[in-house]
Amino acid sequence: MGRKFIVGGNWKCNGTNEEVKKIVATLNQGEVPSEDVVEVVISPPFVFLPLVKSLLRSDFHVAAQNCWVKKGGAFTGEISGEMLVNLGIPWVILGHSERRALLGESNEFVGDKVAYALSQGLKVIACVGETLEQREAGSTMDVVAAQTKAIADKINDWTNVVIAYEPVWAIGTGKVATPAQAQEVHADLRKWFQANVSAEVAESIRIMYGGSVSGANCKELAAKPDVDGFLVGGASLKPEFIDIIKSATVKSST
Numbered sequence: 001m002g003r004k005f006i007v008g009g010n011w012k013c014n015g016t017n018e019e020v021k022k023i024v025a026t027l028n029q030g031e032v033p034s035e036d037v038v039e040v041v042i043s044p045p046f047v048f049l050p051l052v053k054s055l056l057r058s059d060f061h062v063a064a065q066n067c068w069v070k071k072g073g074a075f076t077g078e079i080s081g082e083m084l085v086n087l088g089i090p091w092v093i094l095g096h097s098e099r100r101a102l103l104g105e106s107n108e109f110v111g112d113k114v115a116y117a118l119s120q121g122l123k124v125i126a127c128v129g130e131t132l133e134q135r136e137a138g139s140t141m142d143v144v145a146a147q148t149k150a151i152a153d154k155i156n157d158w159t160n161v162v163i164a165y166e167p168v169w170a171i172g173t174g175k176v177a178t179p180a181q182a183q184e185v186h187a188d189l190r191k192w193f194q195a196n197v198s199a200e201v202a203e204s205i206r207i208m209y210g211g212s213v214s215g216a217n218c219k220e221l222a223a224k225p226d227v228d229g230f231l232v233g234g235a236s237l238k239p240e241f242i243d244i245i246k247s248a249t250v251k252s253s254t
């Protein structure tokens with residue numbers, strides 16, 4: 001099928017200098033499948049990006065957790081895409097639900113951010129996902145489609161975009177989506193791409209699942225045909241993250 005498995009570790013707003021060094025040491029010792037089988041992207045808080053980049057094994061890559069919506073300038077507290085490029089950071093996570101919910105990032109704002117980051121040469125993990133209320137109201141796909149459309153309205157080339165489907169109710173709750181629930185939304189998203197972008201993008205775009213992924217549940221999720229990887233929060237700070245990376249072999253053996 002040709003979609004390389006991708007596993008991201010989103011450390012969110014966690015870590016001290018000492019803890020970061022320990023986590024990186026654990027990652028560096030981990031025995032994982034080769035880069036041909038799995039792409040690994042580690043996303044520490046901004047302040048630790050240079051440290052992580054300098055210490056991390058060369059087969060793992062680094063991502064920022066956000067960046068500013070346009071060129072830098074008088075935007076106190078923001079970090080621009082150009083700065084990430086300047087530091088040699090290849091990836092950025094955009095539109096995470098925590099930023100959408102807590103910092104008021106709208107679908108359109110996230111679309112603008114994705115477009116600007118891509119224009120600077122960054123690769124983007126773009127997050128989408130519904131709340132529990134939205135799921136219970138039966139509007140999961142409407143919500144996810146609207147979030148994806150806001151990005152599609154602003155970009156033409158999806159080569160450097162990975163979608164992370166993260167149901168908000170599964171994030172940090174220990175309430176993981178069942179493999180069938182994840183597969184259903186991933187497959188529907190692929191259908192959305194087919195109808196609204198192109199058959200090629202629908203086939204090639206990678207869709208990660210995020211929300212309470214752990215060493216214990218990753219294999220079952222990875223076995224689903226439209227699950228192309230994981231965006232991991234809490235478990236990415238723990239040694240079990242290595243097991244999650246290893247779940248890529250479920251894919252390569254099918």
Ligand SMILES: O=C[C@H](O)COP(=O)(O)O
Nearest residue numbers: 010171172211212233234
């Ligand atoms: O970006 C990662 C997600 O928000 C998932 O977080 P979690 O694995 O702690 O549920």
